[in-house]
Amino acid sequence: MKTKLFSYNYENTVIHNLSGLIKFICFLLLTFATMYTYDIRVTLGMLVFSVIILRISRIKFSQIKVMLIYVLIFILINAIFTFFFAPEHGVTLYGTRHPLLKLWGKFSLTQEQLLYQVTLAFKYLSVVPLGIIFLLTTNPSEFASSVSAVGVPYKASFAISLTLRYFPDILRVYNDISQAQQARGLEMSIKAKMKERVKNSLMIIIPLIFSTLERIEVVTNAMDLRGFGKEKRRTWYCKQKPRPADFYALGVSLVVTLAVAAVAAFLNHGRYFNPFI
Amino acid sequence: MKGIFKVTTRTIVAAGLGAALFALLFMFVKIPSPVPGTYIQTAYGLAGFFGVLFGPIAAGLMAFIGHAISDAVQYGSPWWSWVISSGVAGFIYGFAFLRTRVEEGIFGWKDILTYNIIQIIGNAIAWLFLAPVLDIVIYAEPANKVFAQGAMAFGSNAVVAGVVGTLLLVAYAATRTRKGSLNKKS
Numbered sequence: 480m481k482t483k484l485f486s487y488n489y490e491n492t493v494i495h496n497l498s499g500l501i502k503f504i505c506f507l508l509l510t511f512a513t514m515y516t517y518d519i520r521v522t523l524g525m526l527v528f529s530v531i532i533l534r535i536s537r538i539k540f541s542q543i544k545v546m547l548i549y550v551l552i553f554i555l556i557n558a559i560f561t562f563f564f565a566p567e568h569g570v571t572l573y574g575t576r577h578p579l580l581k582l583w584g585k586f587s588l589t590q591e592q593l594l595y596q597v598t599l600a601f602k603y604l605s606v607v608p609l610g611i612i613f614l615l616t617t618n619p620s621e622f623a624s625s626v627s628a629v630g631v632p633y634k635a636s637f638a639i640s641l642t643l644r645y646f647p648d649i650l651r652v653y654n655d656i657s658q659a660q661q662a663r664g665l666e667m668s669i670k671a672k673m674k675e676r677v678k679n680s681l682m683i684i685i686p687l688i689f690s691t692l693e694r695i696e697v698v699t700n701a702m703d704l705r706g707f708g709k710e711k712r713r714t715w716y717c718k719q720k721p722r723p724a725d726f727y728a729l730g731v732s733l734v735v736t737l738a739v740a741a742v743a744a745f746l747n748h749g750r751y752f753n754p755f756i
Numbered sequence: 757m758k759g760i761f762k763v764t765t766r767t768i769v770a771a772g773l774g775a776a777l778f779a780l781l782f783m784f785v786k787i788p789s790p791v792p793g794t795y796i797q798t799a800y801g802l803a804g805f806f807g808v809l810f811g812p813i814a815a816g817l818m819a820f821i822g823h824a825i826s827d828a829v830q831y832g833s834p835w836w837s838w839v840i841s842s843g844v845a846g847f848i849y850g851f852a853f854l855r856t857r858v859e860e861g862i863f864g865w866k867d868i869l870t871y872n873i874i875q876i877i878g879n880a881i882a883w884l885f886l887a888p889v890l891d892i893v894i895y896a897e898p899a900n901k902v903f904a905q906g907a908m909a910f911g912s913n914a915v916v917a918g919v920v921g922t923l924l925l926v927a928y929a930a931t932r933t934r935k936g937s938l939n940k941k942s
Binding site: 643 | 763764765768769770772773774775779780781784785787796798805809817821822825828829830831832834836894896897898899901904905919923924927928931
């Protein structure tokens with residue numbers, strides 16, 4: 480249960496020192512590029528690129544181990560699902576059919592399906608480091624100001640900021656209630672029956688939710704008394720002015736994104752890299 | 757109609773704190789289901805509850821932020837198509853705001869029915885339509901797979917939003933003082 484959430488630790492690296500706004504824009508640009516492309520070469524390139532950034536930002540393997548395991552399990556399950564539901568999806572995408580292996584019944588492995596699924600797996604894998612870098616190197620307080628700076632209404636940005644601040648608190652309250660209830664004999668594991676488990680999880684979340692409702696009233700009053708939402712705009716305490724390094728980072732991300740777009744437009748004539756024609 | 761879309765400080769705080777709660781439930785209070793790798797998410801019951809109490813903007817923002825954060829923490833990056841669908845589902849749950857008598861301390865059969873109809877419509881739009889379509893557009897996943905996943909999500913989320921949401925609302929109504937519960941002694 481002891482998950483290290485948002486274990487943001489300041490380190491003196493180029494990535495940590497970037498302003499939150501620039502980092503957020505770079506993150507969005509690069510994620511968009513990775514999600515858009517269906518070219519295995521581009522995807523692998525992006526993966527290498529993001530792993531290099533991961534090294535530069537001095538993120539240790541122990542920090543991301545749990546996440547990585549989750550992601551790998553997810554990718555595996557997703558791949559199995561995809562294959563069983565649509566073993567011929569690659570064929571429809573690429574328009575040709577090169578059988579590779581005859582499996583049982585109507586299932587057979589084609590080169591197209593293999594390429595499609597491998598690309599898909601790497602695509603999901605290569606988005607992950609970007610998200611991890613952004614999460615682990617951005618000061619949570621600065622995040623809200625960055626979101627608001629890209630055009631999200633400041634009230635919505637403030638909701639995000641509240642979430643990030645309240646999360647550690649709520650985790651503590653949840654652990655307290657959960658342990659107290661389990662000490663009183665509440666069974667939450669696979670041993671209990673389905674119906675029992677639903678009922679028992681309610682016994683934990685009801686006190687949690689009602690204590691949150693109280694806190695909503697308190698925080699609302701506190702913010703109203705300080706005049707929240709009276710003006711159309713607001714300033715942010717944690718907002719950095721862009722520095723030269725920020726422009727370089729933005730430049731690199733733009734070049735990478737444009738390169739991905741150029742590969743799609745001129746080399747592949749579309750999202751998919753098709754070696755079969 | 758203006759009433760339910762009004763953004764007050766309360767809406768924002770409810771969205772922010774609700775999102776933290778949503779993310780927490782999403783990560784820890786999920787019930788393993790018979791299908792491996794999928795969970796019954798109690799978080800949607802909470803989204804329904806907040807929808808009735810604080811309206812569409814609060815519930816929509818809450819589900820969107822909460823889902824994005826729990827995805828980011830668990831997988832490193834949000835699964836955008838489902839995050840957006842969560843937000844839309846929450847937004848539609850919020851249409852039950854001001855349509856029930858929960859703040860007056862009454863949550864009877866009529867209110868339960870209102871809430872559940874709205875909740876089922878919200879889940880249907882989000883999981884039977886939006887999530888699969890976005891999956892195809894953003895991630896180019898095979899259609900029959902995503903529609904099967906969507907149908908599964910619709911089933912479990914509608915049941916959870918129905919059961920957990922209704923129970924929470926009934927429990928909440930019991931804590932409110934009933935309108936006209938005090939009588940002048942004649």
